[in-house]
Amino acid sequence: MKHESNDQTKWLCDKCQRELELAKVKVRYMEGNFEVDLMKCPTCNQVFIDEALALGKMKEVEEGLEDK
Amino acid sequence: MNLDKLLETGDRCIHKEPPTCTAQCPVHLEIIDFLSEIEKGNFQNAYKLMEKKMPFHNIIGRICDHPCEAPCERSKAGGSIRISDLEKAVLEYGAYKPKKVWPLPKNKGKVAIIGGGLSGLTTAIDLDKKGYSVTIFEKTNRLGGRLWDFVGESMTEELLQQEMKAIADKKITIHFDATVDQKRLAELLTEYDAVYLGTAAWEEPIEANPVTFQVGDSTLFVGGQLLNKSDSVILSASSGRRAAISIERYLSKVSLTDSRDREGVFETPLQFDITSKKPLLPIEKTAAIYSREEAIEEAQRCVKCQCRKCIEGCVHLRKFEMSPDAYIRQINHSERIILGTHYANKMINSCAECGLCKEECFLDISMNDVIHETRESMVQRGKMPVSAHDFALKDMAFSNSSRFSLVRKQPSKEESKDLFYYPLISFSDYVKGLYKGTGKTEYLFYPGCQLPASYPDDIKSIYEYLVGHVKGDVGIYLGCCGAPADWAGQQGLMNENIEAIKKVWTEMEQPTFILACSSCIRIFEKYLPEIKVESLWDIYVREGLPNKDHIKIPQTLSIHDACGTRENSDLHESVRKIVAKLGYGIEELEYTKEKTKCCGYGGLVYYANREQSNAFVSERIGESENDLLVYCAMCKDLFVSGGKRTYHLLDLIYPKDEGESATRKMPTLSERHQNRSRVKQILLKEIWREEPLEGVMEDNFTLIIPEDVKKNIEDRYILMEDIQAVLKNAEAKNERFCNPDTGEYLAKLRRDNVTFWVKYEKEEESFLIKSVYSHRMEILEEDGNSGGTK
Numbered sequence: 001m002k003h004e005s006n007d008q009t010k011w012l013c014d015k016c017q018r019e020l021e022l023a024k025v026k027v028r029y030m031e032g033n034f035e036v037d038l039m040k041c042p043t044c045n046q047v048f049i050d051e052a053l054a055l056g057k058m059k060e061v062e063e064g065l066e067d068k
Numbered sequence: 069m070n071l072d073k074l075l076e077t078g079d080r081c082i083h084k085e086p087p088t089c090t091a092q093c094p095v096h097l098e099i100i101d102f103l104s105e106i107e108k109g110n111f112q113n114a115y116k117l118m119e120k121k122m123p124f125h126n127i128i129g130r131i132c133d134h135p136c137e138a139p140c141e142r143s144k145a146g147g148s149i150r151i152s153d154l155e156k157a158v159l160e161y162g163a164y165k166p167k168k169v170w171p172l173p174k175n176k177g178k179v180a181i182i183g184g185g186l187s188g189l190t191t192a193i194d195l196d197k198k199g200y201s202v203t204i205f206e207k208t209n210r211l212g213g214r215l216w217d218f219v220g221e222s223m224t225e226e227l228l229q230q231e232m233k234a235i236a237d238k239k240i241t242i243h244f245d246a247t248v249d250q251k252r253l254a255e256l257l258t259e260y261d262a263v264y265l266g267t268a269a270w271e272e273p274i275e276a277n278p279v280t281f282q283v284g285d286s287t288l289f290v291g292g293q294l295l296n297k298s299d300s301v302i303l304s305a306s307s308g309r310r311a312a313i314s315i316e317r318y319l320s321k322v323s324l325t326d327s328r329d330r331e332g333v334f335e336t337p338l339q340f341d342i343t344s345k346k347p348l349l350p351i352e353k354t355a356a357i358y359s360r361e362e363a364i365e366e367a368q369r370c371v372k373c374q375c376r377k378c379i380e381g382c383v384h385l386r387k388f389e390m391s392p393d394a395y396i397r398q399i400n401h402s403e404r405i406i407l408g409t410h411y412a413n414k415m416i417n418s419c420a421e422c423g424l425c426k427e428e429c430f431l432d433i434s435m436n437d438v439i440h441e442t443r444e445s446m447v448q449r450g451k452m453p454v455s456a457h458d459f460a461l462k463d464m465a466f467s468n469s470s471r472f473s474l475v476r477k478q479p480s481k482e483e484s485k486d487l488f489y490y491p492l493i494s495f496s497d498y499v500k501g502l503y504k505g506t507g508k509t510e511y512l513f514y515p516g517c518q519l520p521a522s523y524p525d526d527i528k529s530i531y532e533y534l535v536g537h538v539k540g541d542v543g544i545y546l547g548c549c550g551a552p553a554d555w556a557g558q559q560g561l562m563n564e565n566i567e568a569i570k571k572v573w574t575e576m577e578q579p580t581f582i583l584a585c586s587s588c589i590r591i592f593e594k595y596l597p598e599i600k601v602e603s604l605w606d607i608y609v610r611e612g613l614p615n616k617d618h619i620k621i622p623q624t625l626s627i628h629d630a631c632g633t634r635e636n637s638d639l640h641e642s643v644r645k646i647v648a649k650l651g652y653g654i655e656e657l658e659y660t661k662e663k664t665k666c667c668g669y670g671g672l673v674y675y676a677n678r679e680q681s682n683a684f685v686s687e688r689i690g691e692s693e694n695d696l697l698v699y700c701a702m703c704k705d706l707f708v709s710g711g712k713r714t715y716h717l718l719d720l721i722y723p724k725d726e727g728e729s730a731t732r733k734m735p736t737l738s739e740r741h742q743n744r745s746r747v748k749q750i751l752l753k754e755i756w757r758e759e760p761l762e763g764v765m766e767d768n769f770t771l772i773i774p775e776d777v778k779k780n781i782e783d784r785y786i787l788m789e790d791i792q793a794v795l796k797n798a799e800a801k802n803e804r805f806c807n808p809d810t811g812e813y814l815a816k817l818r819r820d821n822v823t824f825w826v827k828y829e830k831e832e833e834s835f836l837i838k839s840v841y842s843h844r845m846e847i848l849e850e851d852g853n854s855g856g857t858k
C-alpha cells in the first residue's frame with residue numbers, strides 16, 4: 001500500500017509547520033495489522049492520506065479484508 | 069445455518085432440469101444443444117451429438133419413432149419441433165467419416181448375445197467397445213432383425229447392409245442360423261459370464277428387474293421388444309444399451325442399481341410457461357429432407373425450455389447470471405470457507421430481498437429467505453462486511469435517538485380547552501377530535517423514518533387528519549421499525565428494536581398502529597403479529613380524503629406497488645381507490661401487485677451495491693411511459709433520482725403550491741436527518757405546544773459546497789455533521805495539513821469507525837469545501853492515538 005503522489009510533497013503539517021516525510025506507519029483494519037510507507041509529520045506524527053489513496057488502494061485493502 | 073437444508077432447496081430448483089423432449093427420449097439426445105447447433109448452421113456439431121447418444125445413429129436417425137416430439141412445449145404454440153426430420157437433415161448435411169477406433173484387448177469377460185436385432189446389436193457393440201469378448205447367436209442368416217422391415221425411402225437397403233457389415237467386421241463372433249431354446253440358454257449361462265436375451269419372443273414369460281433388466285440374481289439380462297412390450301426402435305436400442313451397463317456393472321462387481329433413476333424415459337420435473345411466446349407454425353419440407361435453410365428455420369422455433377421465471381423478473385439474478393441452484397451452491401461454498409476470500413459477499417448483499425422470485429417460482433423457492441438467512445449467518449459468524457450496511461444502521465440509530473424518536477398521547481381535552489371556541493370547534497375536524505378525547509390511546513400513528521425524512525411537512529397534517537377522523541384518541545410514535553437491521557441480518561439489534569416497540573405498545577395499553585410506510589408494514593407483520601395495524605391508505609379509503617379539489621392535471625398513472633406490501637392485496641386496492649377517487653387514470657404495469665418489483669432500495673442494496681441499485685431503478689422506470697405513482701418514500705426518491713417523473717400518494721393528497729412534485733429531488737442524507745428532527749420539533753411545538761428541548765443545529769460553520777463535491781458527499785455516505793466535526797477539530801487544534809502554494813487545508817477526524825477527510829479553503833467567515841472522503845482503516849500514529857478526539 002506504498003503511496004507517494006506528486007501532490008503531497010507540497011503539503012506541510014499546519015501545527016508544526018514541517019515538511020512531511022515518508023515513514024513506516026502502522027495501520028489496522030478488522031484483524032489485519034500491517035506497516036506501510038506513508039507521508040507524515042516528523043514532529044507530531046500525523047499521517048497524510050490523500051483522496052486517491054483513500055478511495056483507491058486503501059478501499060481495495062479494506063474490501064479484501066472484509067471478505068476474509 | 070443448516071447447509072443440508074440449503075442444498076436441498078437448491079436441488080428443488082428446476083432451472084437445471086432437462087427439457088421434456090430429452091427426458092422422453094430413451095437415449096437422452098441433448099435436443100436443445102442439437103437444435104442450437106442446427107440454428108447456427110453447425111450441422112457437423114449436431115451430428116456429433118447424435119453420434120454421442122444414439123446407438124446406430126445412421127439407422128435410428130432415419131427411422132426413429134420420435135417419442136420426443138409429442139410432449140414438445142412448442143406444441144402449445146404452433147406445433148412440436150420436427151426433431152425427427154431435423155435428425156434426417158443432420159445425417160445428410162453433417163455426417164463425416166467415423167474416426168478409426170483401436171479395439172481394446174478383450175479380456176474383461178465373455179458375454180453371449182441372443183438375437184442379432186437392434187437391441188442385441190446395441191448391447192454387443194457397447195460391450196465390445198468396453199473390452200468384453202462378445203458372441204452373437206442369430207437364428208437367421210443375417211444381422212438386423214426387424215430393421216429390414218424399415219427399408220424404404222429414408223433408410224435404403226444399401227445403407228443397412230453397410231452398417232451390418234461394419235459390425236461383422238469387428239472382432240465379434242457371430243453364429244448365424246443358431247436357434248437358442250430354453251435348453252441351449254441353460255448351457256450358454258454356464259459357458260459365458262453373462263447372457264443377454266434380445267429376441268422378440270421367448271418360449272415362456274420372463275420377469276426381469278425393471279431397472280437392471282436382470283432376471284432374478286442370475287447372469288441373464290433381457291432387453292428389446294421382449295422387455296419393452298413395444299415396437300419402438302429407439303426404446304429397443306435404449307434397452308440394449310442399459311442392459312450393457314448392467315452387465316458391465318455386474319461383471320465389475322459394483323452396484324447394479326446406484327443412480328440409475330434417470331435412465332430411459334423419465335418425467336422431468338421441469339415446468340415451463342410458454343404463454344408469453346408467439347405461436348409459430350412448423351416449417352414445411354419442400355422435398356423429402358429439409359434443406360439446410362429450412363432446417364435452420366425449423367430449429368429456430370425451439371424455445372429452449374428452461375425455467376428462468378425468477379431470473380427474468382429479477383435484475384439482481386440477471387446481473388450476477390445466477391439461477392437459484394447455482395446461487396445456493398455459491399452460498400454453500402461461502403458458508404464453508406474458513407480461510408480464504410468470501411467472493412459471494414457482494415452478491416449476497418446485492419439482493420433486494422423483495423420476494424418476487426418466490427412469487428414467480430413454480431415451486432415457491434424463496435431466494436429472499438435463503439439470502440436473508442445467509443446474511444444472518446454472516447453476521448453471527450462475524451463475516452458480514454461492515455461497510456455494506458454501516459451507514460443504514462447508523463441512520464436507524466439516529467432515528468431511534470432523541471433527535472427523532474418521540475412518543476406522545478393525543479393532547480388531552482384539558483390541555484386543549486383553549487382551542488374549543490367558535491368557529492374552530494365547528495369547522496376544524498382536528499379540534500373536534502381533541503374535544504372528543506377520552507385519554508385512552510386507541511391508535512398510535514407510526515409514520516416510520518423515511519416518510520418523515522422525505523415528507524416532513526405532511527406529518528403534522530396527517531396527524532391532525534387522523535385525530536379528526538378516526539374513532540378514539542390518536543397518539544404519535546416517531547422512530548425506526550428496524551427494517552435496516554432486518555435487511556442487514558442483524559438479529560440482535562432487530563430483537564432489541566422490536567422489544568422497544570412492544571414496550572411502548574404495552575405502556576400505551578395496546579393501541580392499533582397506523583402505518584404509512586410499506587417497510588414498517590412488512591416488519592410489523594414479520595416481527596410483531598400481536599400488534600393490530602392499519603395502513604394510512606386504508607384509513608383514507610374508509611374515512612374519506614382530507615382535501616377536496618386536489619387534482620391539477622388529470623392524467624394516467626402507472627402504480628408501482630412497494631415490494632414490502634406484496635402479500636397485502638387489500639392495501640393495493642385501497643391505493644387504487646384513492647388514485648381513482650382523486651381523478652387519475654390507472655394503467656397497470658406488467659409486474660404489479662403481488663408480482664411487483666423492488667425500486668432498488670430494498671435489502672439495503674442501495675448502500676451495499678449502488679450499481680446494482682441503479683440497475684433496479686433503471687429497469688423499473690423503463691417499464692412505463694406514464695408517470696409513476698408510488699406510496700413508499702424510498703421508491704419515490706429513487707425513481708426521481710433515476711430521472712422518472714414519479715408521484716408519491718402524499719403528493720396527490722397534500723398537493724404543494726411550490727414546484728412540480730413529480731420531479732422533486734430526493735433530500736440528501738444530511739437533509740433526511742434534518743427533516744426528521746424538524747418533524748419532531750414541529751410536532752412538539754405545534755401539536756403538543758412544548759418548547760423544543762434541543763436546537764436542531766447550533767454553532768455550525770458556514771459551508772460553500774460546489775455541486776460536484778455535493779454529489780461526491782452523497783455517494784460516499786458522508787453527512788454534513790461529519791464535515792462540521794472535522795472542521796471544528798481542525799480549527800480548534802490546528803490538526804490539519806496546509807498547502808502554502810494553494811492556501812488549502814486538509815483536515816481529518818476519526819468518528820466512530822470511519823476517518824473523514826475534508827479539503828477546504830477559508831473565505832472570510834465561510835469554508836469552501838474542495839473535497840470530502842473517508843476510509844475505515846485506522847492509522848496508528850506513533851503517539852498511540854488514531855487521529856480521533858475521544
Ligand SMILES: [Zn+2]
Pocket residue numbers: 013014015016017018041042043044045046
Ligand atoms: Zn506536525
